[in-house]
Amino acid sequence: MPHSPYSCVLWDVDGTIVDASVGILRRLNVALTHFGRPAPTREELVHWIGPPMFQSFQDQAGMTPEQSAEAVAFYRTLGKADGYTTDAATYPGVVDLINELHASGVPQATASSKPENQVDALVDHFGLRPAFLTTVGATPDESTLASKTDIVAEALRRLRELGADNSRPVLIGDRHHDVEGGNANDVPVIFVEWGFSDAHEGDEAAFRVASVSELRALLLT
Numbered sequence: 590m591p592h593s594p595y596s597c598v599l600w601d602v603d604g605t606i607v608d609a610s611v612g613i614l615r616r617l618n619v620a621l622t623h624f625g626r627p628a629p630t631r632e633e634l635v636h637w638i639g640p641p642m643f644q645s646f647q648d649q650a651g652m653t654p655e656q657s658a659e660a661v662a663f664y665r666t667l668g669k670a671d672g673y674t675t676d677a678a679t680y681p682g683v684v685d686l687i688n689e690l691h692a693s694g695v696p697q698a699t700a701s702s703k704p705e706n707q708v709d710a711l712v713d714h715f716g717l718r719p720a721f722l723t724t725v726g727a728t729p730d731e732s733t734l735a736s737k738t739d740i741v742a743e744a745l746r747r748l749r750e751l752g753a754d755n756s757r758p759v760l761i762g763d764r765h766h767d768v769e770g771g772n773a774n775d776v777p778v779i780f781v782e783w784g785f786s787d788a789h790e791g792d793e794a795a796f797r798v799a800s801v802s803e804l805r806a807l808l809l810t
Contacts (some may be wrong), residue, residue, distance in 0.1 A: 591809040593695045596754040598808065599744050599776065601762035602701035602726075603638050604784025606683050607711055610634055611676035616667040626650045627793055638785045639764035641702050641727060641735040658730070659670035665704070665729065673710035680783055682801035684715060690808060691720035700744040700760060700770070701726045702737060723747040737762075737770025745774065761804070765790040779807055 600606055603613075610631075617637060627651065629637060633810040637645045640692040642664060646657035690697055697720055701708050705726030712724050728734045734743060741760060748755045760771040763784025768791060771778035780791030782799045791797040798804045 591689070593684040593690065593693060593808055594757070594810060595695070595759040595808065596688055596757040597696040597698070597748055597759075599619060599672055599698050599700040599741060599758060599760040600687070601760070601764070601767050602699055602703055602708055602711060604763035605680075605761055605767075605781055605785075606687070606699075606717075607679055607715070609677040609679050609711075610785070611640065612671055613638060614670075615676070616664055616671070619662045619667055620660055621650060623663060624650075624652075624656070626652075632788060635785045635787065639766050641703065643730075643735065645745060656757070661730065668707065669759075673707045676803045677714070679715055680801070684717065686801055686805050686808070687720045689805070693809060696722045696748055696751075697756075698722055698744045698748055699724045699726065700737070700741045700762075701737065702740065702766065703727065704729045717772075722751055722753055737766045738773040739770075741770045743772045757796075757810070763791075779804060 603609055614634055621628045636649050643657050643661050646652045646660045652660060667761050699708050699721060703726050705719055708724050708726035712718055712721060713750050725747060734740060738780045745758060758776045760767060760776045760778045762778060768778045777795035780794035780797040796807055
């Protein structure tokens with residue numbers, strides 16, 4: 590049985606486990622058109638996936654915080670109507686690795702900027718519930734739990750409360766927000782290159798990998 594050098598593994602979701610970009614782009618097109626703003630192209634989607642949506646509506650669409658809160662609420666109604674899992678797919682090999690970590694006794698948790706109810710829907714949809722000791726995401730309105738720094742801290746707290754050893758954690762993610770959130774909590778980050786990152790976003794990560802086989806080599810020995 591393989592073993593892990595880490596006592597627990599935290600996973601980002603969008604761009605790391607799940608590619609939900611088709612649905613995200615469709616809902617953004619509807620939401621931004623509704624508010625009279627230009628819709629992003631597929632190439633511009635990289636700027637939207639990763640940060641809290643409340644922040645993205647301000648940074649990418651030039652909205653005020655009040656307008657952004659309204660846009661987020663509208664966007665969430667679209668997601669609820671979609672069922673959160675429409676057009677979502679897992680990256681090849683990632684689910685197998687998560688299940689292998691679980692079989693090896695490694696506690697795992699999500700640490701996602703997606704609202705937690707959406708994370709739960711995806712985890713259940715792809716049959717990953719048994720592999721995760723806890724699923725952590727943002728609060729629905731992103732008002733009290735939204736930054737990756739706070740989400741990583743919350744994931745570590747919940748794992749500790751559930752009796753898991755979180756003394757040697759690692760975070761797996763695909764954006765600079767993951768690196769910043771991990772570093773702020775003294776959690777090393779493995780940066781995956783199959784997500785929605787720009788060329789140098791993972792430069793400050795502890796490791797970066799281009800394939801699931803490379804990731805497995807770091808997580809299981």
